[in-house]
Amino acid sequence: MEAKDTADPSLFEFAEFDEKAGERIGYSNYSYWRSTLRVFLKRRTAVLFLALLAVLLVFTFVQPLLPGQRSPTKINIDPLTGMQFRNMVPSAQFWFGTNSIGQDLWSRIWSGTRTSLLIGLIVGFVEMLVGIAYGALWGYVRRLDRVLTEFFNVLNNIPTTIVLMLLAYIMRPSFKTMVFAMCATGWLGLARFVRNQIVIIRDREYNLASRCLGTPSRRIIVKNLLPYLVSVIMLQTALSIPGTIGWEVFLTYIGLGLPVNIPSLGNLVNEGRIIMMSPELRYQLIFPTIVLSIVTISFYVLGNAFSDASDPRNHV
Amino acid sequence: MVTLLIVVTAVFLLMRLLPIEGYFGDGYDKLSPSQREAVLDKMGLLDPWYTQIKDFYLRLARGDLGTSTIYRKDVAVADIIVPRIPYSLGFGLCATAISLFGGLAMGVHMARHKGKAWDQVWTGYVVIVNAVPLAVYLLFIQLYGSSALRLPILFDKYRPESWILPALSMSLGGIAGYAMWMRRYMVDELNKDYIKLARAKGLPSRTIMVRHVMRNAYVPMAQYLPASILMTIGGSIYIESLYSIPGMGGLLVDVIQRQDNPMVQALVLIFSSVGIIGLFLGDLLMALFDPRIKLVKSEGDR
Numbered sequence: 001m002e003a004k005d006t007a008d009p010s011l012f013e014f015a016e017f018d019e020k021a022g023e024r025i026g027y028s029n030y031s032y033w034r035s036t037l038r039v040f041l042k043r044r045t046a047v048l049f050l051a052l053l054a055v056l057l058v059f060t061f062v063q064p065l066l067p068g069q070r071s072p073t074k075i076n077i078d079p080l081t082g083m084q085f086r087n088m089v090p091s092a093q094f095w096f097g098t099n100s101i102g103q104d105l106w107s108r109i110w111s112g113t114r115t116s117l118l119i120g121l122i123v124g125f126v127e128m129l130v131g132i133a134y135g136a137l138w139g140y141v142r143r144l145d146r147v148l149t150e151f152f153n154v155l156n157n158i159p160t161t162i163v164l165m166l167l168a169y170i171m172r173p174s175f176k177t178m179v180f181a182m183c184a185t186g187w188l189g190l191a192r193f194v195r196n197q198i199v200i201i202r203d204r205e206y207n208l209a210s211r212c213l214g215t216p217s218r219r220i221i222v223k224n225l226l227p228y229l230v231s232v233i234m235l236q237t238a239l240s241i242p243g244t245i246g247w248e249v250f251l252t253y254i255g256l257g258l259p260v261n262i263p264s265l266g267n268l269v270n271e272g273r274i275i276m277m278s279p280e281l282r283y284q285l286i287f288p289t290i291v292l293s294i295v296t297i298s299f300y301v302l303g304n305a306f307s308d309a310s311d312p313r314n315h316v
Numbered sequence: 317m318v319t320l321l322i323v324v325t326a327v328f329l330l331m332r333l334l335p336i337e338g339y340f341g342d343g344y345d346k347l348s349p350s351q352r353e354a355v356l357d358k359m360g361l362l363d364p365w366y367t368q369i370k371d372f373y374l375r376l377a378r379g380d381l382g383t384s385t386i387y388r389k390d391v392a393v394a395d396i397i398v399p400r401i402p403y404s405l406g407f408g409l410c411a412t413a414i415s416l417f418g419g420l421a422m423g424v425h426m427a428r429h430k431g432k433a434w435d436q437v438w439t440g441y442v443v444i445v446n447a448v449p450l451a452v453y454l455l456f457i458q459l460y461g462s463s464a465l466r467l468p469i470l471f472d473k474y475r476p477e478s479w480i481l482p483a484l485s486m487s488l489g490g491i492a493g494y495a496m497w498m499r500r501y502m503v504d505e506l507n508k509d510y511i512k513l514a515r516a517k518g519l520p521s522r523t524i525m526v527r528h529v530m531r532n533a534y535v536p537m538a539q540y541l542p543a544s545i546l547m548t549i550g551g552s553i554y555i556e557s558l559y560s561i562p563g564m565g566g567l568l569v570d571v572i573q574r575q576d577n578p579m580v581q582a583l584v585l586i587f588s589s590v591g592i593i594g595l596f597l598g599d600l601l602m603a604l605f606d607p608r609i610k611l612v613k614s615e616g617d618r
Binding site for chain 1: 319322323326327330331333334335443444446447448449450451452455456459549553554557568569572573580584587588591592595
């Protein structure tokens with residue numbers, strides 16, 4: 001049978017070829033970091049804590065520049081009687097009161113927060129470097145696997161508390177000791193995580209292809225493997241900061257913390273602990289703990305929220 | 317066991333770096349340098365390190381951990397430690413038991429009310445326990461817990477109610493760990509096919525929980541147990557000293573503050589061994605619960 005063209009030709013026309021429209025279909029406007037940000041901003045509590053932490057951090061570093069601040073280590077003396085302002089309760093003059101030798105608790109707390117945050121940031125950074133380097137070599141270079149596993153097991157099997165105490169005891173209390181001791185134990189968790197992830201993804205086809213093309217190991221690790229681990233690395237680094245502050249308080253309690261003339265959150269909590277038995281002096285314990293808890297809880301919540309947000313599986 | 321040996325040796329070598337004042341007791345300043353040399357020499361501390369390790373293991377085999385220099389002068393370390401072991405052990409076991417039951421109950425509760433108010437409350441608890449330093453919240457529990465519940469603020473072995481606060485404090489971290497793990501496990505597990513089948517054939521949800529979900533949860537739980545023992549060690553060092561419990565953890569803090577090296581060495585070795593044995597037991601338990609896991613390599617394994 002002969003096919004008969006019954007359609008009215010006036011209903012049809014030739015379409016113009018639009019080059020831009022063709023491009024648009026083959027291209028998705030998915031951006032990893034924008035999606036991460038979008039998921040992150042959806043979490044109200046996380047945003048709240050972010051704002052809180054930002055304000056606190058800025059204030060901590062701006063505080064000594066504000067007018068009318070006292071030095072955290074200056075012993076304040078009453079001009080009328082010539083006596084020290086001992087254990088003054090919070091008032092208009094001393095916002096958070098003074099401690100047992102007349103130092104201003106307000107400026108001590110902010111100075112202490114600075115010290116503790118500084119320790120936390122340095123330790124977090126070093127842990128990140130060491131953890132990634134160790135984990136990447138451990139996971140990717142098969143020849144090193146046995147040695148690195150043994151070494152890791154030995155370190156990981158001794159309780160962290162013991163290692164920290166031992167290092168701090170051997171090296172005498174100082175800022176450097178503190179940072180070194182925490183760095184020595186903190187990278188373990190990150191290293192193991194990076195290693196496990198790399199073992200999982202190192203033999204996928206795209207890495208195999210890279211290797212066949214002669215890409216050096218270094219480049220495979222940095223370009224192919226590590227971008228997968230951004231979320232884990234962020235989480236661990238953010239979590240290491242409250243962890244570090246916690247260990248600092250613990251070591252100070254044992255008597256292995258920073259020297260007493262450096263105000264730090266650990267030292268302040270410990271000074272407060274000594275006099276906590278008299279209820280009217282408890283403000284010396286409570287104020288440092290409040291600031292400390294805000295800092296650590298914020299970092300913890302933010303770390304978790306960010307790691308959720310940076311996981312591409314949560315982006316849809 | 318090999319790991320234990322390596323760790324003990326590593327810790328022992330680290331100990332050689334301890335500040336030497338800790339070997340002399342009170343008389344450090346009075347001694348002349350040559351007298352100090354003589355004391356160190358007598359203790360065998362100037363020998364090359366391999367001789368020291370050999371001597372150390374020989375003495376260890378005889379059960380000799382050295383003698384205290386400051387804490388209780390010239391008393392054998394073993395004699396000081398042995399009467400303290402029951403306290404540490406008792407608290408450790410109590411805390412592990414409480415954290416196991418409390419944590420599992422909390423985890424199940426969270427999973428059942430997922431996304432509702434109770435879930436949020438317990439999540440808040442977990443965040444606080446994980447984020448706020450141990451040393452801070454335990455202090456507040458001691459301070460306000462004792463006055464609010466009218467419990468004694470320090471440990472007293474003749475008053476059983478003084479056990480409550482320390483044991484509870486020691487288990488807080490473990491509860492949080494178990495609860496989070498259990499919640500995640502339940503949420504993942506409840507969507508699996510075998511649970512749907514069990515529900516479809518009309519089993520009540522309680523039976524599903526007990527017979528199916530919980531039973532499968534034992535294996536990974538056993539894996540988590542050693543970690544919780546390690547955590548109890550860290551907590552016990554702080555808590556025993558806080559409540560002045562005459563156990564080993566408090567003793568460690570004490571001898572570090574007084575710089576008694578032989579005591580520090582003995583206690584650190586004991587604590588690290590406990591940690592490793594805990595990990596080992598965890599592996600063993602896991603193999604016991606799950607017949608698919610084998611610790612011994614068999615033919616055809618990778």
